[in-house]
Amino acid sequence: EAEVAQSPRYKITEKSQAVAFWCDPISGHATLYWYRQILGQGPELLVQFQDESVVDDSQLPKDRFSAERLKGVDSTLKIQPAELGDSAMYLCASSSSREMNEQFFGPGTRLTVL
Amino acid sequence: GNSVTQMEGPVTLSEEAFLTINCTYTATGYPSLFWYVQYPGEGLQLLLKATKADDKGSNKGFEATYRKETTSFHLEKGSVQVSDSAVYFCALRTHYKLSFGAGTTVTVRA
Numbered sequence: 001e002a003e004v005a006q007s008p009r010y011k012i013t014e015k016s017q018a019v020a021f022w023c024d025p026i027s028g029h030a031t032l033y034w035y036r037q038i039l040g041q042g043p044e045l046l047v048q049f050q051d052e053s054v055v056d057d058s059q060l061p062k063d064r065f066s067a068e069r070l071k072g073v074d075s076t077l078k079i080q081p082a083e084l085g086d087s088a089m090y091l092c093a094s095s096s097s098r099e100m101n102e103q104f105f106g107p108g109t110r111l112t113v114l
Numbered sequence: 115g116n117s118v119t120q121m122e123g124p125v126t127l128s129e130e131a132f133l134t135i136n137c138t139y140t141a142t143g144y145p146s147l148f149w150y151v152q153y154p155g156e157g158l159q160l161l162l163k164a165t166k167a168d169d170k171g172s173n174k175g176f177e178a179t180y181r182k183e184t185t186s187f188h189l190e191k192g193s194v195q196v197s198d199s200a201v202y203f204c205a206l207r208t209h210y211k212l213s214f215g216a217g218t219t220v221t222v223r224a
Contacts, residue, residue, distance in 0.1 A: 042203050042214030056211065091157060098210045105157035
């Protein structure tokens with residue numbers, strides 16, 4: 001069964017360091033999403049791609065966060081510099097198109113900033 | 115703006131008990147409604163959905179009915195199992211964007 005892959009699964013870093021997360025969506029899925037899930041809360045959308053283009057990054061803290069999906073397939077989310085408040089689960093999801101209701105989620109990357 | 119309010123947890127039940135998790139929403143337009151489940155150590159999985167008023171979503175013994183008049187989408191299961199222990203998230207979708215509730219942790223004891 002096709003799945004969304006994410007790596008690493010866990011990341012511990014010190015504040016002011018740079019971190020990067022990788023996501024490989026289900027093959028053929030044009031739409032890719034990055035979410036942040038703070039402990040005890042629901043996921044919050046950070047950025048949405050349609051193919052290689054960003055269609056929604058209204059909740060992405062652009063002073064320190066960046067995301068790219070250069071070839072319209074896999075994607076990288078970067079934080080530089082990391083802050084203590086960035087400790088969270090970062091989830092990637094994909095869907096076959098923006099219009100499709102179902103999003104398929106990866107297992108997430110748990111980030112701890114010390 | 116759009117928002118989802120879920121019943122706070124944690125909820126602890128015995129096997130074969132009846133489960134209800136309340137969910138209400140605020141949205142502009144006509145959202146689609148979802149329940150997602152997150153098992154320990156795993157990503158979110160879609161449990162069920164409803165796309166218009168009075169639709170009933172169902173899966174794995176869980177049910178939820180889209181109630182426009184009460185802006186609700188409560189999740190129910192008649193007889194829970196230990197394997198249903200997880201975090202459950204109610205969500206709505208408008209303008210290609212999902213908004214989630216805070217989640218309800220459910221623990222089922224044998």
